[in-house]
Amino acid sequence: MKATLMFGAGDVRIADVPEPTIKHPTDAIVRTVRACVCGSDLHPYHNMPRNDAGNPMGHELIAVVEEVGSDVTTVHPGDFVIVPFAYQDNTCVYCQEGMQTSCIHGGFYGQPDPGGLQAQYARIPLADGSMVKVPGINPDTANDELLASLLTLSDVYLTGYHAAHMGEVTPGKIVTVIGDGAVGLSAVLAAKSLGAERIILMGRHKDRTDLGREFGATDVVAERGEAGIAQVMDLTGGYGSHVVLEAVGHMPAYDQAVGVVRPGGIISRVGVPQYEEAPIGFGSLFGKNARLAGGPAPVRNYLEAGIADVLSGKINPGKVFDLTLPLEQVADAYQAMDSRTALKAMLTP
């Protein structure tokens, strides 16, 4: 089958690899309906050391179940499913507490075992916990818009939702979203769905912030750094933002978040931090009782509700996809996202 391998920074290719097979009785094999490229895939695209064996890529998928192991009970061959970007048993203590990305028996795709999801087929470990059936939808006849929105439930939209959820967005709150990438725009949509009164989007790519406005942003701030902070403070009457959703992961974005959060407010991060240490002392978080939240989204925890919201038409998060390419052209998909000519690229098998 065709699968995406990365051999080093900037070098991502389609390769012919053996089709996956059931290894454990809790596994399932699925056939790809749609996959896509994540902003986080661009980190190794920038800095991965040379690896001649190639590393399997991809962690976002909607698919049809081909085969299940003997212990799998909740999904069956032929089911159309959404596959969260992490696998989990969905039964351990952490899963029960809604932290499935910390599942004791779980893990992540995009490594030799269990492989990547930018491929024609995939092996899904712990299948009962790691996929959810979409009821009543035939992927062969469903329209592209619906499939795109369902695909975002694998990661990007529910990562934005996680930011808003952990940021405790509720009606009446002022929310600032930092970053106009696909996760940031998803966070805007999620904040809107949770009733935010005002949503300030910090981003400087007009085509993207235009989609942000469509998703619910009430204000756009293109400035960054101190000028951006000053503008957000101005927009909030000098008081700052109750919630800041940080969807970038670089230090300047964190500094902006600290600058605009109001006393007692929450900074919720879903951009994977490209730093380990950062200011949290009296002069940054402590002095104003600002809180910090966020991490890898436990997508599984939000998946049933997300499916219902997409199927009902309440949300249409698939609009973040502005490029669709066949899997064979995955290298072009990476290149387009890296050069920012595409916001997010979908792959067809």
Add this chain to the structure above:
Amino acid sequence: MKATLMFGAGDVRIADVPEPTIKHPTDAIVRTVRACVCGSDLHPYHNMPRNDAGNPMGHELIAVVEEVGSDVTTVHPGDFVIVPFAYQDNTCVYCQEGMQTSCIHGGFYGQPDPGGLQAQYARIPLADGSMVKVPGINPDTANDELLASLLTLSDVYLTGYHAAHMGEVTPGKIVTVIGDGAVGLSAVLAAKSLGAERIILMGRHKDRTDLGREFGATDVVAERGEAGIAQVMDLTGGYGSHVVLEAVGHMPAYDQAVGVVRPGGIISRVGVPQYEEAPIGFGSLFGKNARLAGGPAPVRNYLEAGIADVLSGKINPGKVFDLTLPLEQVADAYQAMDSRTALKAMLTP
């Protein structure tokens, strides 16, 4: 009148200073019933640069109102009041959101203006927002135990309560408290009052951890660092603590907190951080969705409820005082706390 001045590290003395007078129509003048020394007073006691003018000290007080300015309406001469460690108008946007330590018009005692509260008299700015009357209690006839507990509502107990509140302690939660000082023990008592199922106290002074057990600690861990983390993990079945209340403020205490918090859990800090930068990236907080909260306690927000809990006998936080000295001996009070021969020292006028 007699007031406490600090002239440099280790040099704290009683001095004769002019009695305070009303400066603004929103001020009140109060006469001290009880004051005390705070763990945070020990920071300048360790490192204050020489200052021949002397810096007024103290920020914890119960008192009787002597005189009020023409704009003060809620307290009157003769009222017995609790004075929170920060002053505030209690009406600004931040105060209304429960963040009175960030009051736009507020500030802190222990500086030349408005002075310190380890003194016979004090000027209280913004008196309507900065003191609360204790109903039905005559301080001249009330017993010492009750006065001690009411005094803790000025800072130490409600700081511990703030930690537990921001840590979202609820029934069923496993809570670890780091630090067996007066704030840590108060945090134990507050966690117990909020229904924590299990309270693990990390501290190594047996007389203090014994009081911690009396306040509700179910387990005591004397080890620190990696050994202490391992023991807490063991006590929690390897899963970690839902809530960690950090009442120390030094970096090793933060590292312990990161080590024992479980995925999705909250580290709530009330020990004033003696650091600005700390690990918050993928390897510390982000990877496990651990949250960070805390800051200077908005005591005013919790004061009426705290008074009711003390008067009803539900809590008796005054047990943290194990030394009472006359104000003239304030230097001995600092010395006793600094040498850890006293947990917390009360001062009588």
